[in-house]
Amino acid sequence: MKKTTIFKFILLLLAFPFLAACSDDDDEVPEAGTVQVNIQHIVGSEPLQLNDATYTSPAGDTYTVSDLKYYISNVKLIGSNGQTVYIEPESYHLISQDGKLAFELLDVPANTYNQIELSIGVDEAHNHSTDQEGDLDPSNEMVWDWDTGYKFVSLMGSYTGDTKSGFLVFHIGGDANFKTITLDLPQPIDLRKQTNPELMLQADVNEMFQGPNLIDFDVMNSGGHGAGPSMMAENYSNGFLKITEVKQ
Amino acid sequence: MHLLRYITIASISMLLLPACNEPDAEAPAPQAKRFSPVVPGNLATAVPYPEHNPFTEEGVTLGRMLFYDPVLSANNELSCASCHQQDKAFSDGEALTSIGVSGKQLKRHAPALINLAWMKGLFWDGGAKDIESLAFGPLTHPDEMGQNLKELVLELQSQEKYRKQFRLAFGTDTITSARVAQALAQFQRTLISANSRYDKYVRGESGGHLAEQELQGMALFKQHCASCHATDFFTDNSYHNNGLDSTYSEDFEALAFGRGRISRQQQDIGKYKTPTLRNIQLTAPYMHDGRFATLEEVLDHYRTGVTWSVSLAPELQQNGNLGIPITQEEKKKIILFLNTLTDEDFVQNKALSNPY
Numbered sequence A: 001m002k003k004t005t006i007f008k009f010i011l012l013l014l015a016f017p018f019l020a021a022c023s024d025d026d027d028e029v030p031e032a033g034t035v036q037v038n039i040q041h042i043v044g045s046e047p048l049q050l051n052d053a054t055y056t057s058p059a060g061d062t063y064t065v066s067d068l069k070y071y072i073s074n075v076k077l078i079g080s081n082g083q084t085v086y087i088e089p090e091s092y093h094l095i096s097q098d099g100k101l102a103f104e105l106l107d108v109p110a111n112t113y114n115q116i117e118l119s120i121g122v123d124e125a126h127n128h129s130t131d132q133e134g135d136l137d138p139s140n141e142m143v144w145d146w147d148t149g150y151k152f153v154s155l156m157g158s159y160t161g162d163t164k165s166g167f168l169v170f171h172i173g174g175d176a177n178f179k180t181i182t183l184d185l186p187q188p189i190d191l192r193k194q195t196n197p198e199l200m201l202q203a204d205v206n207e208m209f210q211g212p213n214l215i216d217f218d219v220m221n222s223g224g225h226g227a228g229p230s231m232m233a234e235n236y237s238n239g240f241l242k243i244t245e246v247k248q
Numbered sequence B: 001m002h003l004l005r006y007i008t009i010a011s012i013s014m015l016l017l018p019a020c021n022e023p024d025a026e027a028p029a030p031q032a033k034r035f036s037p038v039v040p041g042n043l044a045t046a047v048p049y050p051e052h053n054p055f056t057e058e059g060v061t062l063g064r065m066l067f068y069d070p071v072l073s074a075n076n077e078l079s080c081a082s083c084h085q086q087d088k089a090f091s092d093g094e095a096l097t098s099i100g101v102s103g104k105q106l107k108r109h110a111p112a113l114i115n116l117a118w119m120k121g122l123f124w125d126g127g128a129k130d131i132e133s134l135a136f137g138p139l140t141h142p143d144e145m146g147q148n149l150k151e152l153v154l155e156l157q158s159q160e161k162y163r164k165q166f167r168l169a170f171g172t173d174t175i176t177s178a179r180v181a182q183a184l185a186q187f188q189r190t191l192i193s194a195n196s197r198y199d200k201y202v203r204g205e206s207g208g209h210l211a212e213q214e215l216q217g218m219a220l221f222k223q224h225c226a227s228c229h230a231t232d233f234f235t236d237n238s239y240h241n242n243g244l245d246s247t248y249s250e251d252f253e254a255l256a257f258g259r260g261r262i263s264r265q266q267q268d269i270g271k272y273k274t275p276t277l278r279n280i281q282l283t284a285p286y287m288h289d290g291r292f293a294t295l296e297e298v299l300d301h302y303r304t305g306v307t308w309s310v311s312l313a314p315e316l317q318q319n320g321n322l323g324i325p326i327t328q329e330e331k332k333k334i335i336l337f338l339n340t341l342t343d344e345d346f347v348q349n350k351a352l353s354n355p356y
Helices: A002-020 A205-209 A227-236 B002-020 B057-067 B136-140 B149-157 B160-170 B177-189 B197-203 B212-224 B251-257 B259-263 B295-305 B328-339 B344-348
Strands: A032-043 A062-079 A084-087 A092-096 A102-109 A112-120 A149-160 A165-173 A179-190 A198-204 A241-247
Touching (some): A032 A205, A062 A102, A084 A102, A149 A205, A149 A227, A165 A227, A179 A198, A179 A227, A179 A241, A198 A205, A205 A227, B149 B160, B149 B177, B251 B259
Antiparallel strands (some): A062 A092, A062 A112, A149 A165
């Protein structure tokens, strides 16, 4: 009899935390928050306008943009000690000037973050088959069917160079052109104090065409895989994206 | 007595724990029936499949419905089976067909669909990395089925029979282009052929008699052809230049580079995947562009028609001579042997036929 009572007591003790965990307590520090990432496309110092606006490339050619799409994937947030604290699950975002220009990182643990890590393109584990859903759905027309894989970046338009003019068709992909970059936040975010901070991510199209490789449209105005597009991949991993502001 | 009640309360409390978390976003696990297609022992021990797309009876049924349904094309007139006909071992009998929605002639010959589950790369150049991903090529190509995938999904979603079958196969009636491709791939992996007279001979089964000339043809085949048309798959799943051409146009995004267009390697220009020779009697015309109408023409090419270029297969330039040294008599025996690779069970198998 006595043994049974003790056993009952132990069982209740075991059960209690599970019951209690469901209760809301407003005074507590939040355990997790949401971080919104907003993307703005610019060319040099002007906002990007599809079709209508004419821009000057770093090599001095004039050009227009009719389409700008690219994948941001494998988003992570890095804490003040340099350790990755948050890894976004199923992290594939098809960013498009006339489509998705923002995404939310959900259930981010309440910590302080100083950096964001992200990749441009689709990682090898997801780049070798295209029967995938969501932003990786092949109906988004960011796949190659004749040579299985994703277009990491689609940048199309027209140009007038020094010696010729024509269309710009940059479809960049291939495992070698998958690039991971780490960006510093202008000021840290602290999810114990800020519940829904927004990161303003700016992408400068002109940075696709310079740093380190100056792209002259008279020489290169199209490409998919290989050496030419790799020059642009080096560029987009270097100065194309930056965080300009943290909004509280 | 009371003890039991306490245990119950404690257990229920613990069960409540997941309710505090976010609901699981995963679709419910399909109740579909897993199975392994039968595969004859001389071919393999089991049929390979990607981890994310296992065989289910409902999935294969769905794939077969889709394979034979013209709703898959933009004009609702063409199905996969229009160019992959069962009586021709899932080939079309045309060199370069023009039946696509645009009416424009294709630039490559529709390949036969045989034992695809074991192929590393699909298409003549191996550009498609799996059967699932391959599907979006013919589905969307403007000169083939010309389909917009978003429209296809809506069309399928509007039909009760597809909502039902997708639910049975994948546990959800939300149709996506990925699931269309997965069902098609499941069905196509069941296109297994290894029941020809040759197979029965190899397995020592009844009906497996080979005549003297066919046996001589087999010996010649093993001597001269089996280095590329290897194993009982009759392909090495690799890429070779078999001396059809000596120059390779850069037109049409260097389509004529063959494997070289995919690998972007100079040494692969002009190479194509070794096709299986199973059911070869039924899959004329031959080569990636269907340039040879008969097996006689194919073997005459190997005897006297091989042209040199940098990537020409070393097997076709031995002892300083181009091609394969066989006599007219030997050619006939090889063809007699090749005809023993015709699998009547395969082309008449009801499970693979048009379900409508």
